[in-house]
Amino acid sequence: MLLSIAVLIIPYIGFDYLRQMETYLRETLEASLVDSTYAVAGVLNEKPRLFESSFNESTNSLYVHQMNHPVELDGYTDDWLSYIDWSETYLSESGTDVDNFKLIITKDDDYFYVLMQVKDDILVYSTLNTEGEINGDHVVIVFRDKYQRLHKNYLAPSGPGLVRPFRYEEVYDEYGVEILTQKNLTNTAAVWQATDDGFNIEIKIPVYLLGEHLGFILNDVDDSNGSLTGKTISTFDNDDYAEPGKIISSSKRIENIIYAQGRSVGRRIWVLDKSGQVLASDGSLNRNFPDNAFNIVYTLLLPPAYDYFKDDLAGASRLQGEEVNQALSGNTETRWRSSPDGKAVIVSAATPIWFDNKVVGAVVVEETTNNIQIMQRQVLAGLFNKTLLIFLAIVFLLLLFASRLSSRLIKLNRETTEAIDEHGKVIGDISASNASDEVGELSRNFSNMLERLQQYHRYLEGMASRLSHELRTPMAIVKSSLDRLQHEQDEEGRKVALQAADTGLQRLQALLTRLSEASRLEQALQEADKQATDLNDFLTQCVAGYQSAYPNQLFMLNTPETIINYTINRDLFFQMLDKLVGNAVEFSHPDNAITLNLIDKTNAIELQVINIGPALPEELLDDLFNSMVSIRAERKETGPHLGLGLFVARLIAEFHNGTITAKNIEKDEGVCMTVILNKE
Numbered sequence: 001m002l003l004s005i006a007v008l009i010i011p012y013i014g015f016d017y018l019r020q021m022e023t024y025l026r027e028t029l030e031a032s033l034v035d036s037t038y039a040v041a042g043v044l045n046e047k048p049r050l051f052e053s054s055f056n057e058s059t060n061s062l063y064v065h066q067m068n069h070p071v072e073l074d075g076y077t078d079d080w081l082s083y084i085d086w087s088e089t090y091l092s093e094s095g096t097d098v099d100n101f102k103l104i105i106t107k108d109d110d111y112f113y114v115l116m117q118v119k120d121d122i123l124v125y126s127t128l129n130t131e132g133e134i135n136g137d138h139v140v141i142v143f144r145d146k147y148q149r150l151h152k153n154y155l156a157p158s159g160p161g162l163v164r165p166f167r168y169e170e171v172y173d174e175y176g177v178e179i180l181t182q183k184n185l186t187n188t189a190a191v192w193q194a195t196d197d198g199f200n201i202e203i204k205i206p207v208y209l210l211g212e213h214l215g216f217i218l219n220d221v222d223d224s225n226g227s228l229t230g231k232t233i234s235t236f237d238n239d240d241y242a243e244p245g246k247i248i249s250s251s252k253r254i255e256n257i258i259y260a261q262g263r264s265v266g267r268r269i270w271v272l273d274k275s276g277q278v279l280a281s282d283g284s285l286n287r288n289f290p291d292n293a294f295n296i297v298y299t300l301l302l303p304p305a306y307d308y309f310k311d312d313l314a315g316a317s318r319l320q321g322e323e324v325n326q327a328l329s330g331n332t333e334t335r336w337r338s339s340p341d342g343k344a345v346i347v348s349a350a351t352p353i354w355f356d357n358k359v360v361g362a363v364v365v366e367e368t369t370n371n372i373q374i375m376q377r378q379v380l381a382g383l384f385n386k387t388l389l390i391f392l393a394i395v396f397l398l399l400l401f402a403s404r405l406s407s408r409l410i411k412l413n414r415e416t417t418e419a420i421d422e423h424g425k426v427i428g429d430i431s432a433s434n435a436s437d438e439v440g441e442l443s444r445n446f447s448n449m450l451e452r453l454q455q456y457h458r459y460l461e462g463m464a465s466r467l468s469h470e471l472r473t474p475m476a477i478v479k480s481s482l483d484r485l486q487h488e489q490d491e492e493g494r495k496v497a498l499q500a501a502d503t504g505l506q507r508l509q510a511l512l513t514r515l516s517e518a519s520r521l522e523q524a525l526q527e528a529d530k531q532a533t534d535l536n537d538f539l540t541q542c543v544a545g546y547q548s549a550y551p552n553q554l555f556m557l558n559t560p561e562t563i564i565n566y567t568i569n570r571d572l573f574f575q576m577l578d579k580l581v582g583n584a585v586e587f588s589h590p591d592n593a594i595t596l597n598l599i600d601k602t603n604a605i606e607l608q609v610i611n612i613g614p615a616l617p618e619e620l621l622d623d624l625f626n627s628m629v630s631i632r633a634e635r636k637e638t639g640p641h642l643g644l645g646l647f648v649a650r651l652i653a654e655f656h657n658g659t660i661t662a663k664n665i666e667k668d669e670g671v672c673m674t675v676i677l678n679k680e
Helices: 002-044 048-055 252-260 295-301 322-328 370-419 438-487 491-527 535-549 570-587 645-655
Strands: 062-065 088-091 100-107 111-119 138-144 150-155 161-163 166-172 178-184 189-195 198-206 213-224 227-234 245-249 267-273 278-283 333-338 345-355 358-368 531-534 555-558 565-568 594-600 604-611 658-664 671-678
Touching (some): 002 252, 002 333, 002 345, 002 358, 002 370, 138 198, 252 278, 322 333, 322 345, 358 370, 370 438, 438 491, 531 535, 535 555, 535 570, 535 604, 570 645, 570 671
Parallel strands (some): 555 594
Antiparallel strands (some): 088 100, 111 198, 138 150, 138 213, 150 166, 166 178, 189 198, 267 278, 333 345, 345 358, 594 604, 604 671, 658 671
């Protein structure tokens, strides 16, 4: 039973604890992310120059991504697959999805690498005319160098493959007329490849060539019915004379600040400008799960957790979302979202960065709930291990308990079987156990029962000799009287013989009365009435009667000064007292008084009958008031004794809501019989 309860309750408690723990961990995770945003934002608030780009309202900036592998200039997107989702999309003025291009930029120590994916339903290659005009699809690279001079480089492919960049220079001919001439560039390389819906172009630009501003213009030329028409799509403005956007890359200074705040496994930190552009990021959402043999079991019990999932923000150049919008509006906000493949839940917290009472940026901290899953699995593993340990411990304890209980029961059964022979005679004993459990109590009860049964058998075995002894004298008197009557001729002698015969018959009658006294008393107790009695006066009268009945015995009565009233049946109470006094007289030394003490206590009234004489055997004190128990070895001839007197006294005491006990007097040799009457 205990094992079943443990097996059922422990998992229930454990899973309830898991639910509570998950709620607590979710709240703790949100609070931890918010605290992290506060910590980073608090440092960045004191460094406003890091957000100078945010003071410019222009949204034409280009973000340079960090890539972990080199780019091969071939016009294909294989090298960009991990980051291609973060390309910026630029639409035509019509806003349709038919003509547009996507742009993504990365760099290493020496070069900027650009990938443009252009959608173009009509691809027109360029054939330069005599005036040097471009009559096909082409791309213009607009930038300022480190001296803030504006440059425009052109990419006009005449077919798939390598494209040679050029620029226009203003020169004067021999007549002093200003003309534009094309100058091919060798410091910039590009490759053009056609696709199913347009074309791709990869560009490599030296780092030293560019300053802080860069832009791209796509001139889409369409050949319709022999006439050329065109659309212009730009990263900054369709006006050729507009200022290109600023080049933005991850700030090393901001990254160092983030790193100084402490990197946490599975947590990513973003720093954004006021337009949501990423200024720096650090960390990763991926983390490895510890190996565990029970992962299959845990997956069945808990939502699945994955080491790897699709991270839709990895390498992002701009962040969007409700929490980002709220942070850029001046409020701290958290958001829960699922990864695109549904394998992870990502929690993000965003808080604003302030300068001069204006929001200049935001800090976003992200983490997945995989950490919660790991902790749940750790708790589940601990719960499983503890449950298994408790289960084994309980099984071991139950087996130990069952083995011990079985051995004790076998021992008790063997002792009980061997204690009584086939004829019902007690031939052994049962050892009483000191254990406080039910088996120990059962063994003690069996031991006491066997001891009482043995005493009863001894009493029955002595009953024949006792009855023979008690009957022999009156029968001898009756027989001798009858014999005398047969031979006695004198009338006076015949009267003496008849009187002797009558005395013998009276003794026989008294013996029969004693034998049936207990059964008659139990019937009398059911019909007896009680009445309030002054015990002081009642005992005084009783002692006076005993003094008359036993003239050779001295009696002493000690009563309190206050009158003690108690509800008793006077006849039965006198009979009980008569048994106790008679027993005391029989065992008392003639020259010592028998003392009766009446004591009034708080919750009870005590009546003590004390006689100076031989002590009682200690082993019989608890059984002295049982039926047919007698310890008389030498006694006075005061009548037949069958061991029923003190048993009758106990019945009467219990009838009066009391108990009766016996103890030996330690200071002087003697016995004290005490009747304790409980006050109602």
